[in-house]
Amino acid sequence: AIQMTQSPSSLSASIGDRVTITCRASQGIRSDLGWYQQKPGKAPKLLIYAASSLQSGVPSRFSGSGSGTDFTLTISSLQPEDFATYYCLQDYNYPRTFGQGTKVEIK
Amino acid sequence: EVQLVESGGGLVQPGGSLRLSCAAPGFTLSTYWMTWVRQAPGKGLEWVANIKQDGNVTYYVDSVKGRFTVSRDNAKNSLYLQMHSLRAEDTAVYYCARDRDYYHGSAYYDAFDIWGQGTVVTVSS
Numbered sequence: 001a002i003q004m005t006q007s008p009s010s011l012s013a014s015i016g017d018r019v020t021i022t023c024r025a026s027q028g029i030r031s032d033l034g035w036y037q038q039k040p041g042k043a044p045k046l047l048i049y050a051a052s053s054l055q056s057g058v059p060s061r062f063s064g065s066g067s068g069t070d071f072t073l074t075i076s077s078l079q080p081e082d083f084a085t086y087y088c089l090q091d092y093n094y095p096r097t098f099g100q101g102t103k104v105e106i107k
Numbered sequence: 108e109v110q111l112v113e114s115g116g117g118l119v120q121p122g123g124s125l126r127l128s129c130a131a132p133g134f135t136l137s138t139y140w141m142t143w144v145r146q147a148p149g150k151g152l153e154w155v156a157n158i159k160q161d162g163n164v165t166y167y168v169d170s171v172k173g174r175f176t177v178s179r180d181n182a183k184n185s186l187y188l189q190m191h192s193l194r195a196e197d198t199a200v201y202y203c204a205r206d207r208d209y210y211h212g213s214a215y216y217d218a219f220d221i222w223g224q225g226t227v228v229t230v231s232s
Contacts, residue, residue: 016208034218036152038225042201043225045145049218050211078142087152091217094166096154 002026002090012107021102022028023088028068032092035064035073038101039084047086048073057076079105109133109221111203115190123193125232129186129223137181140206142156142219143188145199145228168181170196188227193230195201200225 013019015020018027031051036044046055048064051071061076066089075082088099115127117222129141142157156167156177165177176189186203 009159031214032211032216034216036219038152043222044219045222046218046220049209050214050216052207053211055218055220089154089219090149090151095168096157098154099153 001095002029002092002095002097004090004099005035006084006088006102008087008102009100010103010105012105013078014107015078015080017078017107019082019104020079021073021104023066023071023073023099025069025071025090025092028090031067033064033066033071033088034089035062036083036089037084038087044072044087072107075104087104111205111221111223113201113203113223115187116201116228118229118231119193120213121194124189124191125193125228126205127188127190127201127203127226127228129188131184131186132203134205134221136179138183140185140217141177141179142203142204142206143177143186144204144219144222145197146202146225147199150199158186159187159218163178190228191227195230198228198230200227 005024033051035048038044052064063074065072085101085103112130143155152199159166160176179185202225203223205221207220209216
């Protein structure tokens with residue numbers, strides 16, 4: 001199975017900060033990667049698909065980049081509603097695998 | 108409104124069985140691959156299984172192969188996860204999700220665009 005490794009596991013940031021989360025795949029996965037946001041007690045929400053395409057309705061402060069093995073999720077200006085846990089997911093092959101998550105907390 | 112609604116979770120003893128259901132009011136389930144994802148208490152997300160539109164192709168994570176079966180009834184617009192030989196490590200919130208195809212840059216990609224609210228499965232004596 002492809003291993004997805006996110007870094008950092010957690011981070012503290014302030015409102016308005018630029019935040020970057022990385023995800024590394026144990027083998028090349030082209031651009032077959034999505035990013036999901038999860039708030040406590042809630043279902044995950046799709047933010048980005050195909051590594052860099054913004055899901056409809058998602059604010060433009062979210063962006064994704066990368067291909068092959070290295071990917072990045074960037075929040076350009078952190079807002080109060082963005083404090084959550086973020087997961088990457090590879091859809092290159094089976095089994096699908098998630099990263100371990102990155103918790104974004106308030107500084 | 109496009110949504111997914113899970114049901115069937117509960118407390119079950121180790122070695123027991125449980126069947127989860129996922130209804131899809133608001134859209135035609137038969138058009139999409141469908142997926143189950145779980146989350147153990149305080150842990151991250153784990154993909155469990157998925158099923159093709161016609162029900163003839165399924166995939167599973169290794170830890171549930173031979174114990175879990177994903178199925179669907181398109182006439183009832185519903186998805187199911189039959190779980191047998193349950194273990195303590197199967198304790199989790201189970202989510203169903205719609206697996207949508209996106210066409211981007213001359214290729215197709217998939218992603219889970221609609222999620223249910225989750226149903227809790229607890230395996231304990």
